[in-house]
Amino acid sequence: MNASGTFGFGEEFAPFVDLNELGALVVKGLSWEPRQGNPPPRIIETVGGMLNAIGLENPGARAFIEEKLPFLRQYDVAVIANIFGETLDEYPRVAEALSRAGGIKAIEVNISCPNVKKGGIAFGADPDIAAEVTRQVKTATDMPVIVKLTPNVADITDVARSVEAAGADAVSLINTLTGMAIDVESRTPQIQNVTGGLSGPAIRPVALRMVWQTVKRVSIPVIGVGGIMRAEDALEFLIAGAKAVQIGTANFVNPQITLEVIAGIEGYLIRHRMDDIRDLIGSLIEPDSLEHPHEP
Amino acid sequence: MIRNLQVAPDHYLLELRLPAEFPCPEPGQFMMVRLRGRDEPFLSRPFSVHNFRMHRGSVSLEILYRVVGKGTLLFSRQSKGTILGILGPLGRPFRISSICPTVVLLSGGIGVAPLAYLAHRCRGRNAGGKRTSIIVYAGARNAQSIVGIKHFEAVDLRICTDDGSRGFHGPVTALFERDLCSYDPEKTMIYACGPPAMIGSLARILEATSFSCQVSMEERMACGVGACLGCVTAVKDNGGRIRYERVCREGPVFDIRDLAGLKTDPC
Incomplete structure (x- = not known):
């Protein structure tokens, strides 16, 4: 599936991708009220990645239901609505409205956006608040609830365990790493928000490590996200134990990358004579020394 | 390549x-x-x-x-x-008018790039019952940095340089402002592409007039197809409310009167 915020509401990519072929489609983060987002410039490319501070620009949940969802209902693809709130109350309100709309299969809760002043990362960085958001959303919907986690914490597995205990059905990780870039000639920040979220291949090793650690500490499915540019990158996450993967920034480079990665994973399974992707998931062969240090 | x-x-x-x-x-x-x-x-x-x-x-x-x-x-x-x-x-292209026989192009620096192709496509057209005439104001820092004018065939080319090393000494907007009264707002379509200060000056010049002007904007882009929301520019609606539109999808061509937050310092 794609990562939220990198695929619009699907219609932007319909000319390039048969949306029916995707495992799932995650829409841009939705709040209750429309949000204008941050002033430009909002993005800058950095080494092996990009910084963005979009500021969760979106038309609001109601406009999404009226104007964007009918298009997605034409497709036989699981639509996952990514939701966001500035306050604790906003999350369940958005979740409830989307659950009643019809045509949505799951909710992904964004408690990890680094680019907004209220909500976002402020909720995701604290295991107790993250759990409270999760509980509220679970109360508001019967749909599976995926909680998207921020890497900008001391130990992401603590937050993962906390939202699992609060009823999360899955976790997706990682959201962007907070970063910054300066134009030295003008001595001004490269993006208007000063700081932004780093995505792209540069963050993949960090994402992979966090997924690997989290898989060991929770029993709910973990969705791997972070800098996947090609099939072998996705395979890394699956081998580390992710049950599914999301592709984000790579969609900006090649709008057909999602399908190319799916085909690449299939090709790998055939080459390795695996009938079932479950044989691959979590199949990392770890050095013995990691679990059982050698006796002197 | x-x-x-x-x-x-x-x-x-x-x-x-x-x-x-x-x-x-x-x-x-x-x-x-x-x-x-x-x-x-x-x-x-x-x-x-x-x-x-x-x-x-x-x-x-x-x-x-x-x-x-x-x-x-x-x-x-x-x-x-x-x-x-x-x-x-x-992206959305320039609208080519079928009623304006006069086409005025204003370029600043590399802004000449899309206007040359526009001029090429306007050449030889008829609009409002007349053969289209094209006037190009092409600005650059100096004579050395004038680029992209080879495709301007059969146009009235008016070159401007910041240092006066070729053509008019000063910004394209200054020369255009001097010529403004020679154009009929009903029969003229203006197209512009250039640095923010140039577009800001042009907006100020046209503010009290009824000329139509389309501007091609530039922003950093990641996807180009409307998904990343990285390339927005500020626009105002009829009530003067500011919102952001994507340069890649709603643009890159905008009506100059819709653009908000333009730089107004002289260029």
Whole structure:
């Protein structure tokens, strides 16, 4: 599936991708009220990645239901609505409205956006608040609830365990790493928000490590996200134990990358004579020394 | 890549051969172009169409660009035979009026790139029962950095330089303002592309008039197809309320009267 915020509401990519072929489609983060987002410039490319501070620009949940969802209902693809709130109350309100709309299969809760002043990362960085958001959303919907986690914490597995205990059905990780870039000639920040979220291949090793650690500490499915540019990158996450993967920034480079990665994973399974992707998931062969240090 | 010629300091003319089925772009549309197989830079760069030709089953695209950062610097180092990734045509094109027989183009620096293709497509047209006449105000820092004017055939070309080394000494907007009363707002369509200060001055000049003016805007882009929301520019609606629109989808061509937050300092 794609990562939220990198695929619009699907219609932007319909000319390039048969949306029916995707495992799932995650829409841009939705709040209750429309949000204008941050002033430009909002993005800058950095080494092996990009910084963005979009500021969760979106038309609001109601406009999404009226104007964007009918298009997605034409497709036989699981639509996952990514939701966001500035306050604790906003999350369940958005979740409830989307659950009643019809045509949505799951909710992904964004408690990890680094680019907004209220909500976002402020909720995701604290295991107790993250759990409270999760509980509220679970109360508001019967749909599976995926909680998207921020890497900008001391130990992401603590937050993962906390939202699992609060009823999360899955976790997706990682959201962007907070970063910054300066134009030295003008001595001004490269993006208007000063700081932004780093995505792209540069963050993949960090994402992979966090997924690997989290898989060991929770029993709910973990969705791997972070800098996947090609099939072998996705395979890394699956081998580390992710049950599914999301592709984000790579969609900006090649709008057909999602399908190319799916085909690449299939090709790998055939080459390795695996009938079932479950044989691959979590199949990392770890050095013995990691679990059982050698006796002197 | 067929050629990648330096045409002035920091300015290059890139010509690409495209597959025969590549759709013909409208003036004002752009392409996302990338160097393949690299992790840096890995994002595409947006370029307007400077020229597009189809003959004998072969399609060629010209891109005129200025080196402004790492991406364009790497483009400038590529040579004939390099295979590039390309996505397009993208964005909303310039609207070509069927009632305005006078077309005025104002370019500042590399802003000439999309206007040359527009002039090419306007040439020989009839509008409002008359043959279209094209007046081009092309501005540059100095005589050396004037680029992209070779496609301006059969136009009234008025060159302006900041240092007076060629043509009018001063910004294109100053020369245009001096000529303004010679144009009929009902029969003239103005198109502009250039640095923010130039567009700001033009907006101020046109504010009290009824001229129509379309502006091609530039912003950093990641996807070019409307998903990343990285390329927004501020626009105002009828009530004066400010909102953001995507340069890649709602633009890159905007009505100058819709643009908000333009720089108004003299250029």
